[in-house]
Amino acid sequence: MTTITCVVDNSAKDGTRLKTEHGLAFWIQTDDGTALFDTGQTAGVLSDNMAVLCLDANHIDALAISHAHFDHTGGLEAILPKNANLIVYANADVFVPKFSLKEGKFSSNGFEFTQAEYEKRAKWRLSRAPQEIFPDLWTTGEIITRDEPEGRSASHYIFEDNVYMPDPYRDDMALVLKTRKGLVVMCGCCHAGLLNTLAHVKSQFDGAIIGVMGGTHLMSADGELLAHVIDVLGAEFPEMRYYLNHCTGDTALEALGAKFGARVRRFSAGETVTFLRMD
Numbered sequence: 001m002t003t004i005t006c007v008v009d010n011s012a013k014d015g016t017r018l019k020t021e022h023g024l025a026f027w028i029q030t031d032d033g034t035a036l037f038d039t040g041q042t043a044g045v046l047s048d049n050m051a052v053l054c055l056d057a058n059h060i061d062a063l064a065i066s067h068a069h070f071d072h073t074g075g076l077e078a079i080l081p082k083n084a085n086l087i088v089y090a091n092a093d094v095f096v097p098k099f100s101l102k103e104g105k106f107s108s109n110g111f112e113f114t115q116a117e118y119e120k121r122a123k124w125r126l127s128r129a130p131q132e133i134f135p136d137l138w139t140t141g142e143i144i145t146r147d148e149p150e151g152r153s154a155s156h157y158i159f160e161d162n163v164y165m166p167d168p169y170r171d172d173m174a175l176v177l178k179t180r181k182g183l184v185v186m187c188g189c190c191h192a193g194l195l196n197t198l199a200h201v202k203s204q205f206d207g208a209i210i211g212v213m214g215g216t217h218l219m220s221a222d223g224e225l226l227a228h229v230i231d232v233l234g235a236e237f238p239e240m241r242y243y244l245n246h247c248t249g250d251t252a253l254e255a256l257g258a259k260f261g262a263r264v265r266r267f268s269a270g271e272t273v274t275f276l277r278m279d
Ligand SMILES: [Fe+2]
Pocket: 067, 069, 189, 191
């Protein structure tokens, strides 16, 4: 059995003492070990929310980073000091410097420290290919084919080969949990695009996709794009369940709920879902 708990999100479950911030972190408890997916934006919120949920950072075996942006990596300082042997899974390009362009000025919007500093403090497994974290939990690897719209922001840049260029989001990846009924996809921010991410999982892994979780970057989608995404989701994934949060946005959540009914759920901090293992 695998239990996934949202530890950090833009919203929190009613009646809890959980803090909110623009960020995402999921606690993934499997029979084979414990993984954290992303770290939220700040170590303080991650630490405080783990304490409220009675989750101990010392128990984390593996950390997976969806992409370098600060709202997914800013909480690393709550985890690294407590785990001398932590293994961290990410894309090969995760340390390419990331910037935000505002009023003509570039400012870092990625990791707080350098790759060299982080590599002294954890074992980083960087790859463009899907990586096995536990037998039933994998990274998607790089989402290369992007026939459908991406989840872009015009202010996002990388600094590569001595030049600033629009962020191609090569580092963006999701996780795949293999369950008894099928595959569950966990997204961080979905800059590669929700439909591209799902198509990639379909092409790389066996089994039907029965669930999608996390941030889908639909908050900036206009009505036309949202209608297209919902049409494709309805046609391609007729039974899929949605556990969405972070950069999905209220408009998209409401539109998905209107179309797919009870199969759509807001997955705020403090929410939990359980899946049965394959065997
Ligand atoms: Fe992002």
